[in-house]
Amino acid sequence: MADKYPHHQIEPKWQQYWDENKTFKAADFSEKPKYYILDMFPFISGAGLHVGHPEGYTATDILARYMRMRGFNVLHPMGWDAFGLPAEQYAIETGVHPSKKTTENIATFKRQIQSLGFSYDWDREINTTDEKYYKWTQWIFLKLFEKGLAYEAEVPVNWCPALGTVLANEEVIDGKSERGGHPVVRKPMRQWMLKITAYADRLLADLDEVEWPDSIKEMQRNWIGRSEGANVHFNIPVIEKNITVFTTRPDTLWGATYMVLAPEHPLVNSITTTEQKEAVQAYQNQAGLKSDLDRTDLAKEKTGVFTGHYATNPVNGEQIPIWISDYVLMSYGTGAIMAVPAHDERDYAFAKKFKLPIMEVVSGGDISTEAFTEIEEGVMVNSTTPDGTFSINGLKPSQAIGKTIEWLEAERKGEYAVQYRLRDWLFSRQRYWGEPIPILHDEDGGVFPLSDSDLPLTLPVLEKIKPTGTGESPLANAKEWVRVVDPDTGKVYRRETNTMPQWAGSCWYYLRYLDPDNDKAGWDPEKEKYWMPVDLYVGGAEHAVLHLLYARFWHKVLYDLGYVSTKEPFQRLINQGLILGEDGDKMSKSRGNVINPDDVVREYGADTLRLYEMFMGPLERAKPWSTKGIEGIFRFLNRVWRHFVSEGDQLQHISNKIAPDQGTLRQLHATIKKVTEDLESKSFNTAISQLMILNNHFRTLEAVPRESFEIFVLLLSPFAPHLAEELWERLGHSTTLAYEAWPEYDQQYLFxxxxxxxxxxxxxxxxxxxxxxxxxxxxxxxxxxxxxxxxxxxxxxxxxxxxxxxxxxxxxxxx
RNA sequence: GCCGUGGUGGCGGAAUUGGUAGACGCGCUGGAUUUAGGAUCCAGUCUCCUCUGGAGGUGCAGGUUCGAUUCCUGUCCGCGGCACCA
Incomplete structure (x- = not known):
């Protein structure tokens, strides 16, 4: 192993140099154009970094280094997303306070990340659990509250009576608690909600303004799930009230043969007959145990119970039975539907099972075998009001929809409506390790926000973090912290004991990097105007919907309040794919296929790890780790080193005297072109293969002209910065190459x-x-x-x- | 189930405004060097056949085209997300 290149010396040397010289410090304001390149910061767990993390970080680092060489003022920061479940679970198991464990874990993550030579501006490091940080998370919550976007509601949670605690979905497996296998029930509990639905239309529309992959935009659009249709009012004679249903197919009203309410619908009790009471209540209890996913998409077999009463169909006066079924969700639309089995697949399945009538109102399909749901084909039939004054017969369904809505509006029986699948954001957690929600309650149910000057509201130090047994957060155990007495009036308040979800800190961290030490404001508006928006955001595809939607929502609220100057936070986005274990499975402790970057750095060095992560395949794709593959990359860097640095530690095979031949010029300029274009398109793997091709060519030459070799070193430097800096120094340069101009190719040599x-x-x-x-x-x-x-x-x-x-x-x- | 995404040699992958499939790397085979092993260097390496040539080949089945990994239809399989993991 004696002749391996000395990465053990080179890498710490240059990391120290960059650190001491603050090589990568980003200046606020500059003559240069700015470039803000951001990583999704890591969620801190006890497991430390695995090789999946550095994939995105390497990609952004290469681009950050490339953009510096292209003359940009680059902001490239890093921080820690450190609230959340793992530290709390660890505390419950071991008694170690989450803040202690979190501090240790962050130290590990930081050491690991720094060992890879990333060009972060470490003066901007942030930590979501730092009270100087979460002061501003709480401040944003107060802004949301003041704007009426935060409200309380009763929402079902996973309640485990045996553990005396509320569980995350992740902690519930097949209706049992992950720990102990105890039964888990859905229990309504008072929760804080954020009214993200108020922004649904803008979250949808502004997707057009960002340069994100179409697939991610598509997922967000589907998540928001805008659908147009009508609210239709059905009279319920027995209670002399209307129940409103939302439908996207008002044209099929004449085919509505029954109505279905969500089991939780508030009017269920009042429209249930005595005979049906028992069955309805049993069904409600049963439905309460299921998650929405189990109730709708995963449910193959439809279930339901008849309430015993009827509704009046507003278009023809017919009495249709009212059922309850869990395929109707209280959280979508009005929690009630009109069922048109002939033209809706779910209604069809339900009607078949319970032998309810199926009435055809669009001809063109075969409703004896399946529901006919086309709206551009088929012709409306049987759709005339009893008095004959209105009919849509003969129209295409797509035409009939609008006509029916007009008629409903004229008759005051319904109106045009837009529904979103997006639901309000359940924002509270019954946990200790999160940002305290800065709210006080009085005995009369009054809700009072803290004032800005009371922030940060810090977490009380608890001797032991343990469940309360009531479902409340462990914070409820901190009696002195919870009880607040107004010094002026003597009035007693109770602090909110729910905390914020982990998402909160990651909803605005990209703003804190702009001004991390500001204790007067979350960020300075001038700095915000200079740096925002984020020019490139790189992170895992698993965040395609939730994190990115939540962060966009907060950003828009801040925009409306004038705190930020851009409508969207992240102008460009790339999702990196998962790095799988050597066996092709997802890396996990239980499978024993986790690769620790520490081991890789020790054996092959950071440059090899960086290069390999990029060489494995396209950034966006999932790809399996290969120990053999990394050796190939290591050999490449070794070949570069050993060919040009002699046993006696002198540069060799480099000449000041000779001029490059035609072949070398062509290869060199083709490489500049290819590497540059590939960096622009984020095709790192093919850029590296081109660098290999050029190096293979160099090795066929007696000597490489110095200027050609210097260009190669510069092209290699974003990928393997330690090795490149070392060669650059040995070539006689006294300062870092980080700000050298990026080489340009000359078309004439490509001819x-x-x-x-x-x-x-x-x-x-x-x-x-x-x-x-x-x-x-x-x-x-x-x-x-x-x-x-x-x-x-x-x-x-x-x-x-x-x-x-x-x-x-x-x-x-x-x- | 729904939404998104992918499927190319023994392996990771390359090549798409439709134009020589398999760049680059790994592995493997042979050779050089070495006391030996390792490392390194050189050559070869999609499969098959009746081998100075030819046939087949990009998950599967069709289609469009002079020409399809690339476009279209259908189908199978893997992966990510599904709102309290983040």
Whole structure:
């Protein structure tokens, strides 16, 4: 191993140099154009970094370094997302306070990240659990509250009576608690909600303004789930009230043969007959145990109970039975639907199971076998009011929808409506390790926000973090903290004991990086105007919907209040794919396939790890780790080093005297072009293979001209910065190459005077030939047809078509 | 189930305004060097066949085209998300 290149010396040396010289400190305000490149900061767990983290971090680091060399003022920060479940669970199990464990874990993450030589401006490091940070998270919550976007509601949670605590979905497996296997029930509990639905239309519309992958935009659009239709009012004679349903298909009103309410619908009790009471209540209890996912999408078999009463169909006066079923969700629409089994698949399945009538109002399908749901095909039938004054018969469903809404509005039986699938954000957690919600309650149910000057509201230090047994947060155990007495009035308040979800801190961290030490404000508006928006945001695809939607929502609220100057926080977004274990499975402790970057750095060095992570394949794709693959990259860096640095530690095979030959110039400039273009398109893997090709070429030369080699070193430097800095220094430069100008290619060296053409006969490759680049089409054809192998194929046949693709191929079609 | 995404040699992958499939790397085979092993260097390496040539080949089945990994239809399988993991 003696002849391996000395990464153990080189890497710490340059990390120390960058640190001491603050090489990567980002200046607020500059003549240069700014570039804000952001990583999704890591969620801190006890497991430390795994090789999946550095994938995105390496990609952004390469681009950050590249952009500096292109003359940009680059902001590239890092911080820690450190509230959340793991530290709290650890505390419950071991008695170690979450803040202690979190501090240790952060130290590990930081050491690991720094060992990879990323060019972060460490003066901007942030930590969501730092009270100087979460003071401003709480401040934003107060802004949301003042704007009426935070409210309390009764919402079901996963309640585990045996553990005396509320569980996260993740902690519930098949209706049992992960720890102990105790039964878990859905229990309504008072919760803080954020009214993200008030921003649904803007969250949807402004997706057009950001440069994100179409697939991510599509997922967000589907998540928001805008649908247009009508609210229709059905009279319920027994209670002399209306129940409003939302439907996207008001044209099928004449086909509504029954109505379904969500089991939790507030009117269920009042419209249930005595005979049905028992069955309805049993069903309600049962439905309460299921999650929405179990109730709707995963439920193959429909269930439900008849309430015993009827509703009046507003278009024809018919009495239709009212059922309850868990495929109707209280959280979507009005919690009630009109069921049109002939033209809705779910209603069809339900009607078949409970033998309810199926009435065709759009002809064109076969409703004896399945629901017919087309709206551009088919013709409305049986759709006339009893008095004959209104009919949509004969129309296409898509035309009938609008006409029916007009009629409903005129008759005051309904109106146009837009519904979103997006639900308000359940914002409270019954946990200790989160930001305290800065709210006081009085005995009469009054809610009082703290004033800005009371912030931060810090977490009380608890001797032991343990469940309260009531479902309240462990904070409720901190009696003195919870009880607040107004010094002026003597009035007693109770602090909110719920805390914020982990998402809160990550909803605005990109703003805190702009001004991390400001204790007067979350950030300085001038700095915000200079740096925002984030020019490139890189992180895991698993955040495609939730984190990105929540952060966009907060940003828009801050925009409305004038605290930020851009409508959207993240102008460009890239999602990196998962790095899988060597066995092709997701890395996890239980599978034993986790690769620890510490081991890789020790064995091969940071540059090798960085290069390998990028060489594995396209950034966005999931790809398996390979120990053999990383050795290949290590060999490449070794070859670079050993070819140019002698045993005696002197530069070799580099000449000041010779000029580059044509072949070298062409390879060199092709490499500048390819690497530059690949960096622009984030195709890191192919950029690296091009660098390998150039190095392979260099190694065939007696000596490489110094200027050519320097260009190679600069091109390599964003990928393998330690090695590049070391070579740069040995080439006689006294300062870092981090701000050297990025090489530019010259088109003239790429020119070749001969070009290779492929010759196909009937689309099959038969031969190739070389010809001058300025050859005419006729010359090319003539040459192609004169080739021995080609003559064999066209002899005695008629050439019916001759295709010449410039600079590529000739195809002769013969009969 | 719904939404999104992917499927190319033994492996990771390359090549798409439709134009020579398999760049680069790994692995493997042979050779050089070495007391030996490792490391390093050189050459070869999609599969098959009747081998100076030819046939097949990009999950599967079709279609469009002079020509399809690329476009279209259908289908199978893997992965990510599904609102309290983040």
């Amino acid at each position: 070749e005077n001969m070009i290779r053409f492929a010759v196909q006969v009937n689309g099959k490759l038969r031969d190739t030939f070389d010809i001058s680049t300025d050859a005419t089409k006729d010359e090319i054809l003539q040459k192609a047809k004169s080739l021995e192998k080609i003559i064999k194929y066209i002899e005695g046949k008629t050439v019916v078509k001759e295709i010449v693709v410039p600079k590529k191929l000739v195809n002769l079609v013969v009969k």
